[in-house]
Amino acid sequence: MRRSAAASHAIRSRRRLERDRVTVPGGARLLEGGAIAAEIRTAIAEDVATFTVGQGRAPGLRVVIVGKDAPSTVYLERILRGCDKVGIDAGFVELEGEATEAKVTATVRDLNDDPTVDGVIVQMPLPGTIRLRAVIDAIDPAKDIDGIHPLNAGLLRLGYDGFLPATAHAAVEILRRSGIEIEGRDAVVVGRSAVVGMPAAFLLVKEDATVTVCHRRTRDLAGHIRRADIVVVAAGRAGLVTGSMLKPGAVVVDVGINVVDGRIVGDVDFASASQVASAITPVPGGVGPLTNALLLTHLIRAAERQATDRQTGATAAQPGLPALSRGDR
Numbered sequence: 001m002r003r004s005a006a007a008s009h010a011i012r013s014r015r016r017l018e019r020d021r022v023t024v025p026g027g028a029r030l031l032e033g034g035a036i037a038a039e040i041r042t043a044i045a046e047d048v049a050t051f052t053v054g055q056g057r058a059p060g061l062r063v064v065i066v067g068k069d070a071p072s073t074v075y076l077e078r079i080l081r082g083c084d085k086v087g088i089d090a091g092f093v094e095l096e097g098e099a100t101e102a103k104v105t106a107t108v109r110d111l112n113d114d115p116t117v118d119g120v121i122v123q124m125p126l127p128g129t130i131r132l133r134a135v136i137d138a139i140d141p142a143k144d145i146d147g148i149h150p151l152n153a154g155l156l157r158l159g160y161d162g163f164l165p166a167t168a169h170a171a172v173e174i175l176r177r178s179g180i181e182i183e184g185r186d187a188v189v190v191g192r193s194a195v196v197g198m199p200a201a202f203l204l205v206k207e208d209a210t211v212t213v214c215h216r217r218t219r220d221l222a223g224h225i226r227r228a229d230i231v232v233v234a235a236g237r238a239g240l241v242t243g244s245m246l247k248p249g250a251v252v253v254d255v256g257i258n259v260v261d262g263r264i265v266g267d268v269d270f271a272s273a274s275q276v277a278s279a280i281t282p283v284p285g286g287v288g289p290l291t292n293a294l295l296l297t298h299l300i301r302a303a304e305r306q307a308t309d310r311q312t313g314a315t316a317a318q319p320g321l322p323a324l325s326r327g328d329r
């Protein structure tokens with residue numbers, strides 16, 4: 001019997017997943033983001049090369065950074081290095097920590113108007129004197145590759161395709177690419193922030209999970225988590241979720257990044273959780289590497305879409321978005 005190309009590909013992917021399967025002493029499968037990110041970067045490099053030949057320039061990313069904030073700088077360097085590897089023209093615009101809101105929004109608008117810039121990221125956190133909303137609103141939704149503009153947030157909420165916040169995208173993509181079944185399963189997302197928790201919850205709903213969102217006022221966090229097949233934790237609290245809170249066999253995605261005694265740890269107590277879970281992401285090395293790779297995917301998509309829009313005369317306010325389907329809801 002001859003197999004279709006798609007079936008053969010699915011079988012090859014499954015075999016590769018089996019071959020690459022890494023387990024930790026408790027028996028849980030380790031869901032590592034690095035290998036998936038490397039695959040994604042290979043695909044991005046090809047798309048970047050095609051774009052560069054077609055447009056006569058590399059796709060461009062600019063990161064706006066306001067003031068010197070140590071974690072932001074590390075994050076920024078990582079993004080720039082990643083871009084360099086795949087041929088993206090990345091750079092940053094650094095403003096003084098005392099920069100006014102008007103200065104920051106004007107900088108963003110200049111980047112919106114620059115035809116060689118395809119994606120704009122404003123590094124958070126911003127100084128307290130600047131209204132986050134004013135800056136977010138200033139970003140051209142067509143260049144908003146980290147999905148923070150209300151238009152992109154609205155598209156996600158409505159079930160349409162738009163730019164997704166990269167971290168939330170990575171939290172769900174690591175499940176999909178690891179062959180973890182999402183459809184019909186009970187998922188709990190711990191954290192309801194606009195950039196991580198809520199978009200991750202909407203994405204899981206889109207993948208047909210039944211989703212509960214927990215937050216700092218949730219009364220019985222352990223009770224909710226114990227019912228979940230999939231637990232995504234994005235709370236920013238080291239050790240918040242322990243093995244005793246999990247249903248045996250649950251799949252755990254730890255988005256948290258915390259520094260404890262000079263070490264980076266997640267929101268999940270890995271030692272106890274990996275004894276109970278069937279699969280778990282490590283911190284570092286889980287969601288983080290995938291976040292960076294997906295951000296670059298968003299950038300090349302933004303560049304391609306804007307190139308098409310320029311040809312067809314679509315505007316940023318009325319972008320010529322590709323034919324988007326809103327799935328069965």
Ligand code: NAD
Nearest residue numbers: 167191192193196215216234235236255256257287288291
């Ligand atoms: P945030 O502070 O904006 O939101 C935290 C959320 O967690 C809130 O909704 C809050 O209600 C909830 N929460 C806090 N304490 C809780 C508790 N005890 N019980 C239940 N819920 C609780 O944070 P954020 O920006 O969403 O980031 C969340 C985590 O993800 C942080 O650790 C951050 O560093 C990390 N992060 C990781 C990446 C990555 O690439 N892996 C990217 C961005 C953020």
